[in-house]
Structure formats: structure tokens, C-alpha cells
Amino acid sequence: MPEPSPPPVHDFFISHVAGDKEWADWLVWLLESKGYRPVCVRDDLWGANNVALVDQTLRQVSRVIPLLSPAFLSSPLTSSQWTAKFTQDPIGAKRELLPIRVGSVEVTGLLEPVAYVDLVDLDESGAIRKLEDALASLPIQPANPQKPADVARRPDFPYRRVDFLIEYWFTESARVTDLQARLESSPHTVLADPWLLDGVTPSRKSPVPASVRPKCRVVCVGSDTPFRWARSEIQDALKGQQNDTSLRVVPILFPGSPDTKLRAAFDEIQIWADASHAFAILKSAITGEPIGAQEFPPSDPQKPKAELFLEALKRLDNLGLVTPVVLQEGQRQGIADLRNEIYGR
Numbered sequence: 001m002p003e004p005s006p007p008p009v010h011d012f013f014i015s016h017v018a019g020d021k022e023w024a025d026w027l028v029w030l031l032e033s034k035g036y037r038p039v040c041v042r043d044d045l046w047g048a049n050n051v052a053l054v055d056q057t058l059r060q061v062s063r064v065i066p067l068l069s070p071a072f073l074s075s076p077l078t079s080s081q082w083t084a085k086f087t088q089d090p091i092g093a094k095r096e097l098l099p100i101r102v103g104s105v106e107v108t109g110l111l112e113p114v115a116y117v118d119l120v121d122l123d124e125s126g127a128i129r130k131l132e133d134a135l136a137s138l139p140i141q142p143a144n145p146q147k148p149a150d151v152a153r154r155p156d157f158p159y160r161r162v163d164f165l166i167e168y169w170f171t172e173s174a175r176v177t178d179l180q181a182r183l184e185s186s187p188h189t190v191l192a193d194p195w196l197l198d199g200v201t202p203s204r205k206s207p208v209p210a211s212v213r214p215k216c217r218v219v220c221v222g223s224d225t226p227f228r229w230a231r232s233e234i235q236d237a238l239k240g241q242q243n244d245t246s247l248r249v250v251p252i253l254f255p256g257s258p259d260t261k262l263r264a265a266f267d268e269i270q271i272w273a274d275a276s277h278a279f280a281i282l283k284s285a286i287t288g289e290p291i292g293a294q295e296f297p298p299s300d301p302q303k304p305k306a307e308l309f310l311e312a313l314k315r316l317d318n319l320g321l322v323t324p325v326v327l328q329e330g331q332r333q334g335i336a337d338l339r340n341e342i343y344g345r
Helices: 018-033 050-058 076-088 124-136 170-184 227-243 259-265 278-287 305-318 324-343
Strands: 010-015 061-068 160-169 190-198 201-204 212-221 248-253
Touching: 010 018, 010 076, 018 061, 018 124, 050 076, 061 076, 160 170, 160 227, 160 278, 170 190, 170 212, 170 278, 212 227, 212 278, 227 248, 227 259, 248 259, 248 278
Parallel strands: 010 061, 160 190, 160 212, 212 248
Antiparallel strands: 190 201
């Protein structure tokens, strides 16, 4: 009689490509914190034969977890890893092949009918809840369910990182498009987040995935931007900064925005930008490099004083410091003075 197979040494083998190593490390930590015995083969061991290591590991493991991403599905090496378990359990009766989707990819071929856990566009808490539900459905129990999580070696969750998340009211699309183009040519990664008016309620044109983590959150405010929306989004950005101290928050005040009113509402914000130097401020927020004087366009010495007066009058109106009668009279006089300064009559 043939000798019985030795019991498996590991519960799960994490099959992944090098580009998804952060996902593999995080998943190994999570499974270990739940009392399971996961393993993944490192591809950076000097002189090691990775094919031999994988072959040996697959003989000692109960189940294979393929981390599905575009690179994974195009890799012949990872294909050989999951097909080894597929041939042992082709109809999934033993549930030995447990795919997890971690990248935006369409699953086709032999893997298409195999149900997978989808972690795309989830934040860490959402991913943990989904995996806990999936683990609870498996016909196995963790070897050490009481094992506490090792917080000290907990890896960072593999969020989708972008340099800038730019939030703006739809009326500022032209300005934001120009700014986005300049930032992306730097090059930086940018995610634009336009807001619209859905009836009487502001709403995003499309939801920002929970998996996105920006380095800098930018709130753009223009002349037609609702003040309440601007205040709410800046408050939300500052709240996010409390949870992620590396996050930078930079409001951009375009011409005509209620700048004085907003600055008064958020005296804790040290960096404000306007249209003339928004690009320089944002680059500095990401790189930490000081802003050179050449980054700022020189002020126009020929700007009429009456124009400055009208701008100041609008700021006072935004603060509610002038009555409609005074505002109307001031505008009328300011426009007359501006005409005289420009045309001499």
C-alpha cells in the first residue's frame, strides 16, 4: 500500500507576481493574525531556484490563493502555480483554489467560473470584513485561533496612491483641467473629483474609490462655488489629515472666491494657494522643496486702484459687512472710477 501523504505544513500558498508583493505581505500578516499558516515564496533570495521552491511549497500546502491582477494573468510562471491546484480540484468541490482580485482585470479562461473575493476599490477595513466572511465559509479551522495580531510588523495596506486628489465645483472645470495637465507633465499622478448639483444636493460626478489615498488633497474654490460646499470639503480634508498625518491639505482660491471668509473659518491652515501660484504651492507640498521667487508671476503695476477697490468690496460683501445699498453705491462709484482710470473719462 502506498504511504499516506503527510499532513500539509501550510494552510494557504499566496501566488502573486512581484508587482503585487505589498498585497501578498499584507495578506500573509492578516491570515497569520487569524491563526492560519500562510506562505509565499520570495523572489529575491540570492541563488535560489524559485521554480523548485514553489514546487516544494505546493506539495506542503492545502490551498492556493492567486492574487488576480493584469500582470498575474499574463505571467506564465503564476499560471503554472494555480493550474497545479486546478487539476486536483477541477470542479471546486474541495475549494482548494481561492482567487482574490486585487487589480482591475477581467477574469477569463479556466479561472472565469471560479468565484473570487474582490478587494478592488476597498479600503483596509472593508477588505478585512470581506476576507473574514470568506474565511468563515471555508471547511477548515485556523490552527491557532487565539493568536494575537502582531501590530509591530503589520505592513501598510496597499492603497492606490496618487499625488493629488483635486476636488472642485463643476464651474471650475477649465481652470482645474489646465492645472491637472501641468501637474501630470511634471510628472505627478492626479485624480480629479468634480462635484455637481443633483437637485439641491451637491454630489460627486463619480465616487472616489475607498482604495485611493492621496498625498495631497486639494479643494478648489471659485466665484460660483457654494460656500457651504467649500467649507464642508475643507473640513472633511482636515479630518482626513487627523487619521493620516502625511496628508497635505491645500485649498486653492480662484478669482472671485470668498477667500477672506474661508481663511477666517480655517485659521489652522497655513498654506493657501491662488491661481497665480497654485502649481508652485502644490509641487512644494509634495516634494518639500522651497518655492522659488521665479515660480510667482510678478504683480501687475498697472492694475487700476479702482479694480482693487472693487475686489475689496466683494470680499466685504462675502463677509456680510456691507448693506445692499452701500454695496450697490460702492460698485457704481468703483465702476465709474475704473472707467476714468482706463479711458480718462
